[in-house]
Amino acid sequence: MLANPVCTWETKHSPSSSSETYAVTVKPVALRSKVPGVAHVEVRQLNGRQVVWLEVTADAHRGALSFDASSMIATAARTAVDSRLPLVAVMASSGADLREGFSALHGWGLAARALTNCSGVVPTIIIVDGPTVSGPALFLGIADHVIMTESAYAFVSGPSMVAEFTGIAIDNEELGGPSTHARFTGAVTAVATDRQQAVEIAENILAYIPDHLDQEPPRWETDDDVTRLTPEAGDAIPPSSTGSYDVRTVIRVLADDAEFLELKPHWAANLVTGFATFGGQPVGIVANQPLALAGTLDIPGSQKGARFVAFCDAFNIPILTLVDTPGFYPGKDLEWRGMIRHGAQLVFAYGRATVPRI
Template identity: 40%
Template sequence: MHVTDERAEGSGTAELRRRKEEARRGPDPDGTRKQHAKGKLTARERIDLLMDEGTFHEIEPLRRHRATGFGLEARRPYTDGVITGWGAVHGRKVFVYAHDFRIFGGALGEAHAEKIHKLMDLAAAAGAPLVSLNDGAGARIQEGVTALAGYGGIFRRNVRNSGVIPQISVMLGPSAGGAAYSPALSDFVFMVRSTSQMFVTGPDVVQAVTGERVSHDDLGGADVHGATSGVAHFVHDDEESCLEDVRFLLSLLPANNRSVPEHYPSGDPADRRTEALRDLVPEDPGRAYDVRDVVAEIADEAEFLEVHATWATNVVCALVRLDGHVTGIVANQPLSMAGALDIHAAEKAARFVQMCDAFSIPIVTLVDVPGFLPGVDQEHHGIIRHGAKLLYAYCNATVPRVSVVLRKAYGGAYIVMDSRSVGADLAYAWPGNEIAVMGAEGAANVIFRREITQSDSPDETRARLVKEYKQELMHPYYGAERGLVDDVIEPAETRAVLIASLAMLRAKHADLPVRKHGNPPL
């Protein structure tokens, strides 16, 4: 009897190993070769690149669909086209699911969706980030409405987990129709040039309905979503560099909304003087410069991760470390539109501020803004509503917030860029700052229009009145004298002042009024 039990156990173990090997290998021996021929990695190769070596634990590898008809009863591969599990990234727990394009083209069916639902629930329960590696052909047509219901379950969990755990979508292949909405609901979207596309309706449908002929890449490729639509936060040339940046981003995020990003001791002195800022930022408020150089000078080891680098380039959003602590940076970019705020810039910055606030990341705002971009197009497309999104995000944020006016800050854009009046904990300014309703020239033309037009020497009169206006209402200490600027600091002190201020605010506690939720200007 003892021998029989041993044999039975041995036979069961062998069968288990056989089934798991089949699940790992996939049903189509040519599938891997076809995937590589497209310049794409397999789902398991991607997971290996994302996770720390040897840490991945797969769940439901033996899951199969139960659909019948339309040829599916003869094809019941293990995993059902999605690999799910958890592992570690830089030693920290991360959940991941990866579509396996070798199986049904990665299309989502009932069992496939249920695996994702379970993983998303586990990630929420464990309080750990969720990464989706997307490479699928959308809903599995053979399974009908159950496939669509599967997407609904994913979307509902995306929303429920929003602001609770970081959700990162990595687009490594096609994503069409309903499949595109889960990435849109996540915190960050990565795309790879040439191989990943996202669209609600594909090129064939577009041509049939509108007569327009467009390629997959021109309709929904990585560069389109990185620079035009703003759907993609990060765009890469290959999967390896893409997944490496996913790992880097995860190192900058907390596990969940109840924790803070991990602190790493920095070899960059907290009191390091930033002397280079004197030369990086011209005194003339009309001359452009690259504010990313300012961000690099302030950040630990000059390292930062820019979000939406090619979309709405008139504002820069980046994650940096200051004395080893993760900090969000929002900065006007004088190289693009002179740093003026427009619809896209306001939306980009608002989304970033909201993300930082959700995950306990302090916010530093570097201000050099001439105002909101004027124009009929901007007004007709809702600059008021979109600009209010940024205002709402800042006013609603309870994390430590520090702003620095580098040069100019005019009009409503000054208010919106985290001024003291909308709740910045501390507001600083450099010695050459100009904070006013508008520039001196414009102000003089409005206030002294009659005096200028009636003068025998209009140009001389205008120049005199502009000078007087600057001296009275726009001198660098006007805001400080009225308590709207906490201190005027030397540019070389900027890093040290920011680090000291954020250290003081680290234990900040602020409660919002009791409510179900606000009603932002979506």
């Protein structure tokens, strides 16, 4: 039932590092392609990059996950780890297939474990292209990056359950639509108008990151002179200490060709995170944003920064931090919700990081 991709491993030394990296060639074959169901897996090219491609569609039974379908998800994750390839998944699912009972729940557990084992080994990107609820919605929290189309929604408990337990009437869009996740939950990296744009966003993210933890990020071609002066960066900062400015303007002045890929721009806007290149070298950028909460750190900002720093460290991406903040945002509610604990997560991520940090 399982057609394993043919892998050719070659150990070689990077010209800029003495650490070993691995080049892997995987034939674009379908995995378990003859197994019917809502999940389909193959190894394919994505803008010149080989990825393990997983699709969970709602074409049959609203994408309910049978044991076999969940096993297919686990197969995709294991193949990504074994082949050292990024995992890109397109997902729409109503949850476990209730017709199978505990067997379906067991399958979901196997899939969750396999996806978890990808963490820090290969990048994982999930494109949510339809309703994704109950157990499958939790996969979004496991993935490194999540892209949601405008027609999709995701939650673990639906509007009917919310109304029954709380008495509050709410619809799918407000409860778990792309705007909700992009602004309030932080579960979504970016929102796309449709599947095609979502794939393009995934390609843009992959352009900055390596295939796996033992590989350096891909170098970019650029004619931008790394020795050029950047007086515009200073001009963007107001002379008054109480003045405000958009730190993204400073980032674009510093970056190669003024290109900056911001991640999660609408969640925790007081902390900007994203990718740029300097001399063709991809770099992760963390920056206080004076336009939002005066650049102070709160719980969402700490969570956003901690996860991004940990991701960069896992995949050998240097980190540039632009600091302009009066400190932590004050408030009883913030302290009671665990500002110490969440703030320490950001400290822990930086303290644990071994990549170059400026």
